[in-house]
Amino acid sequence: MTGLLARAVGVSRRFGDTLALDRADLDIPQGGIVGLLGPNGAGKSTMISLLTGLRRPSAGRVELFGGDPRNPASRRRLGTTPQRTGLPENLRVGEVVDFVGAHYADPVPTGELLDRFGLTALRRRQTGALSGGQQRLLTVALAVVGRPALVVLDEPTTGLDVDARLQLWDALRDYHATGGTLLLTSHYLEEVEALAERVVVIAGGRVLVDDTLDAVRSRVPTRRLLLRAAHLPALDGVLDQAVLPDGRTELLTNDSDALVRELVLSEAEFTDLEVSGASLEEAFRSLTGRRDDESLVPTSTTTGAA
Numbered sequence: 423m424t425g426l427l428a429r430a431v432g433v434s435r436r437f438g439d440t441l442a443l444d445r446a447d448l449d450i451p452q453g454g455i456v457g458l459l460g461p462n463g464a465g466k467s468t469m470i471s472l473l474t475g476l477r478r479p480s481a482g483r484v485e486l487f488g489g490d491p492r493n494p495a496s497r498r499r500l501g502t503t504p505q506r507t508g509l510p511e512n513l514r515v516g517e518v519v520d521f522v523g524a525h526y527a528d529p530v531p532t533g534e535l536l537d538r539f540g541l542t543a544l545r546r547r548q549t550g551a552l553s554g555g556q557q558r559l560l561t562v563a564l565a566v567v568g569r570p571a572l573v574v575l576d577e578p579t580t581g582l583d584v585d586a587r588l589q590l591w592d593a594l595r596d597y598h599a600t601g602g603t604l605l606l607t608s609h610y611l612e613e614v615e616a617l618a619e620r621v622v623v624i625a626g627g628r629v630l631v632d633d634t635l636d637a638v639r640s641r642v643p644t645r646r647l648l649l650r651a652a653h654l655p656a657l658d659g660v661l662d663q664a665v666l667p668d669g670r671t672e673l674l675t676n677d678s679d680a681l682v683r684e685l686v687l688s689e690a691e692f693t694d695l696e697v698s699g700a701s702l703e704e705a706f707r708s709l710t711g712r713r714d715d716e717s718l719v720p721t722s723t724t725t726g727a728a
């Protein structure tokens with residue numbers, strides 16, 4: 423149990439008839455960056471709300487720094503920002519950071535924090551005059567101003583343009599480099615790839631995959647072959663196969679060179695071969711959509727899978 427900053431053990435959460443989480447397990451050890459990925463409605467925000475004490479599980483157990491997350495004392499070393507945050511409109515950016523930082527024993531100095539988040543030029547602007555993306559950057563900056571041991575962010579880059587997204591990624595990497603632990607949710611594998619060392623895929627309220635980024639990447643198809651063939655033998659390198667409405671066969675793989683060699687050596691007759699990158703998000707959708715397919719969905723490595 424030592425070294426775990428947060429943990430969910432067999433948690434379920436019901437909203438009326440909806441089972442938002444279904445016996446899900448999640449451990450957040452000290453020092454890593456964990457990306458929680460999944461499609462809309464997967465249960466990501468619900469998991470975050472349980473870990474940060476905003477909601478109570480219907481069943482199972484949640485711990486934050488060894489205590490109940492609903493107890494304010496357990497949240498003292500937590501930095502978080504809800505998806506929507508109200509900022510005092512008439513205060514200037516620098517004043518808000520000063521104000522929030524003043525609640526902590528050792529806050530990141532305002533100038534340094536604004537610099538890290540690319541907000542220095544906006545220091546004297548009233549928060550009511552910030553764009554949505556700038557407000558988002560500021561709220562995430564406020565989540566780290568107190569040098570929390572754990573930062574939990576729900577879709578931190580939603581609505582940000584490319585530059586702001588890169589700026590935020592850099593700031594989060596800085597936070598991690600100073601010893602911080604980060605849990606973030608995202609719809610985007612790209613974002614998780616850019617930041618996380620560990621990936622947890624959640625769908626239908628269940629944890630489907632919990633592994634290192636590299637291990638997860640090796641299991642999801644990243645390349646797509648299209649071809650026409652009357653008969654194809656079973657090919658080792660195929661992770662997923664489908665016949666499209668236009669009659670072409672789609673083969674998903676993570677090594678298209680090896681699969682093409684295998685295809686040629688099989689002496690199967692084919693025409694119109696095309697090779698392209700499978701969208702990683704598509705690949706994840708195929709992963710999350712195939713809960714019953716053991717070959718595509720590796721066993722979760724979380725503890726105590728129910």
Ligand SMILES: Nc1ncnc2c1ncn2[C@@H]1O[C@H](COP(=O)(O)OP(=O)(O)OP(=O)(O)O)[C@@H](O)[C@H]1O
Binds near residue numbers: 465467
């Ligand atoms: N307060 C609520 N009342 C009723 N149903 C809810 C509530 N909060 C979440 N749900 C339902 O629980 C399920 C999981 O929702 P959750 O917000 O955790 O998913 P998510 O993975 O964060 O989705 P998204 O990526 O769209 O934000 C969904 O079916 C959602 O409609």
